[in-house]
Every structure is written in structure tokens, then in C-alpha cells.
Amino acid sequence: MKLIIAFFLTLSLYAAEMQNDKNLDLDVLKPKHDRAKVAMNNWLDGNFGLKPYKTNYILPYGIQENKYDSFTSDDYINVEAELQVSFKLQVAKDFFNLDERYFFSYTHRAFWQIYTESSPFRETNYSPEVFVVIPINDESIFKLRSVQLAYAHTSNGQGESHDKTLYTYHYQDPLNQSRSLNMLYAKLTFQHDTLVTDLEVIHRMKENIENDDNPSILYYIGFAELKLNYFLGDHMMTLKGRLSPYSEKGSVEYTHSYPAINDTYFYLKVFSGYGESLIDYDKHISKASFGFSFSR
Structure with missing residues (x-):
């Protein structure tokens, strides 16, 4: 790594x-x-140099079917706010005369129990990446537009918190709240008129099994992702699916945005499946959230 x-x-x-x-x-x-x-x-x-990367949003209201119960000691309710800040910085380009561009990016995602008395942040995920985007001018039926190759790290910042005297492996400790994922991925982007399709394949980097907080994470969140981005007038709709062929688990997410004022958009997000956040990667969650986005 x-x-x-x-x-x-x-x-x-x-x-x-x-x-x-x-x-x-x-x-x-x-x-x-x-x-x-x-x-x-x-x-x-x-x-x-900073530009939006993934969607930047604030969703003041999000509700799921059940209470969040990753840890029984936490008195969390099923209504919360969610926010995401994501940006990228281009650091170089055209090193191999392919018109490729090199980036650093950072995405910060937080789940905020704002409607409880103490209003704690239930979970926060930190995701830095380094990646290269190679443009492709494919005029065939596939209409391939770019290839993105990346190294990405995601964690919830909890650090090592398991009891070594009782458990040999991190993931065995029920009180261990640390979650992390180091991976390589390749993403192909296709464009057909106003439909942009992203196909992403993920390879998790191996970790020492004793220190692995979540060895089964890809069996829940999936090894591949397909995302459809469709533009209709001022509307933008996305449908994203992830799947693990070994466990038949994964997730589906739908988003819809529409201009509100200036560069602000009304934003709806509906999620069902595994991996909404790192702490709940092995919990099935169905959730609808509404708010505003500041990029698409």
C-alpha cells in the first residue's frame, strides 16, 4: 500500500x-x-484548484425503518441528518502523452443524530483517494469516454479499540468500533446521449487477519458497482447498484436533484441494502433522505 x-x-x-x-x-x-x-x-x-468530486450535500432529514442498533449501548433513533463534503485537486496531467489527469481527492461523510437530546455524530467516514483519469474518444457502439484507476482508503477514524487479552482477532471483539478498507479500483465511464454509465470493479488490498476489523466487508457491500446517471431537462437522476456474487448481497441507491437557486439543488436520496456506512456495513438498512446538494 x-x-x-x-x-x-x-x-x-x-x-x-x-x-x-x-x-x-x-x-x-x-x-x-x-x-x-x-x-x-x-x-x-x-x-x-479544489473542485467538487462526489456530490456535496446536506440532508437535514433522513428516516429508516428501524433504530440504528450497531451497538446496543448507543441510544440512537431512526431519524437523523446526513452530510457529505467531497473535493478533488488536479496535481498533474499528460505525463504519458495520453492527456491523462492525476488527482488527489477527499470525501468526508457524517451521520448526525441531530434529533436526539445530545445530538451526537453517530458515524463519520473519511475517504482519501489518489487516481488518474484517462480520456477515451471511443466512437463505437460502447461510447467509452474515460478510464479511472485509483487507490482509495476509507475508515471511520476509531483506531484500534479491541481487547487483545480476550480476542485474538479485531473483528471478534463486539466492542471494537474500528472499520477500514484499502482498495484499488478501475472505473469505466460510457456516454450515450444524456445517459452516463459508470462501471466500477473493486479489489480489496490484503490485511493481516489479526488486525482486520472487517474481513467480510466486500461480501456485504459488493465487488462491483454499476451507476446510471440520467439527465432530463434540469433534472438529474442516478441509480446505483452494488453486488457481491459470492453472497448475493449488495445495495441499491436512487438520487434525484433539481435546481433550487444559484448552484443549490433539491436533493432526494433513497438507499436499501448493505454498506450505507462503515459501522453498519453488515446491517441491512432501508432509508430515505431529503435536503440540498451543492454539486452534482
Whole structure:
């Protein structure tokens, strides 16, 4: 895992340095006053490198069929808020003359029991990624538009919390709340008119079985994902399915967004299956949430 991260970092930084050298050669030809104006306008307009990655949203109201009971000691109700912040940063491009782009990304997702007396955050998931997107101009019947190759880490930030004196393996301890997943994935994106289809295949990186908090996680959340993104006028609808062929478990998620004002959208999300959050990856949840999104 460390070697993969180091490879992406080295490759991205080297390509970024090459791009910076090109930009510097052009910048020295411009008057300093012009460069100052460009820098000032970028600062005033907020034109920085961070861009939305996954959907950014705040869902003040989400309800599921039953109470959240991952841990019986927690007095959680079946109504809560949910929010997600996700951004990406392009660090380099065109290293192999394929017009490919290299990114870092971070996604922060929180489940907030805002309607209880103490209003705790029930679960928080942290997901950094490094990935490369290779554009494809496929004019065949398949209409392949891009290939994305990535390394991703997801965890709930709980750290090691099991009792080694009682349990050899982390996952055996019923009080262990730590969950994590390190994986490689490949995603193919196809476009047919206003329908964009994403097909993703996941490979989990091996961990020491004694330290693995959730060895069966992919048997619940699935090894592959199919997502349909359909645009109809101002509406955007998505349907996402995940499946594990070994256990026949997985999930289905539907979202619908419509412009509200400026860059804000009404946002509906319906989920049914496993893996809504890391802490509940092996619990079947059916849930509907409503609120606002700030990107699509």
C-alpha cells in the first residue's frame, strides 16, 4: 500500500513539476503587473484548484425503518441528518502523452443524530483517494469516454479499540468500533446521449487477519458497482447498484436533484441494502433522505 501511494506521489509531483516549468516559461514573458492582476482576480473569484468530486450535500432529514442498533449501548433513533463534503485537486496531467489527469481527492461523510437530546455524530467516514483519469474518444457502439484507476482508503477514524487479552482477532471483539478498507479500483465511464454509465470493479488490498476489523466487508457491500446517471431537462437522476456474487448481497441507491437557486439543488436520496456506512456495513438498512446538494 505504501509503495502504491509513493508511486502516485512521485509520478504526480514529477509531472506537476514539468507542467510548472512550462507555465513559468510563459509567465516570464508577461509583465509583472498583468500577472499580479491575474493572481488578484483568482483570489477575489475564489478560483483555486479544489473542485467538487462526489456530490456535496446536506440532508437535514433522513428516516429508516428501524433504530440504528450497531451497538446496543448507543441510544440512537431512526431519524437523523446526513452530510457529505467531497473535493478533488488536479496535481498533474499528460505525463504519458495520453492527456491523462492525476488527482488527489477527499470525501468526508457524517451521520448526525441531530434529533436526539445530545445530538451526537453517530458515524463519520473519511475517504482519501489518489487516481488518474484517462480520456477515451471511443466512437463505437460502447461510447467509452474515460478510464479511472485509483487507490482509495476509507475508515471511520476509531483506531484500534479491541481487547487483545480476550480476542485474538479485531473483528471478534463486539466492542471494537474500528472499520477500514484499502482498495484499488478501475472505473469505466460510457456516454450515450444524456445517459452516463459508470462501471466500477473493486479489489480489496490484503490485511493481516489479526488486525482486520472487517474481513467480510466486500461480501456485504459488493465487488462491483454499476451507476446510471440520467439527465432530463434540469433534472438529474442516478441509480446505483452494488453486488457481491459470492453472497448475493449488495445495495441499491436512487438520487434525484433539481435546481433550487444559484448552484443549490433539491436533493432526494433513497438507499436499501448493505454498506450505507462503515459501522453498519453488515446491517441491512432501508432509508430515505431529503435536503440540498451543492454539486452534482
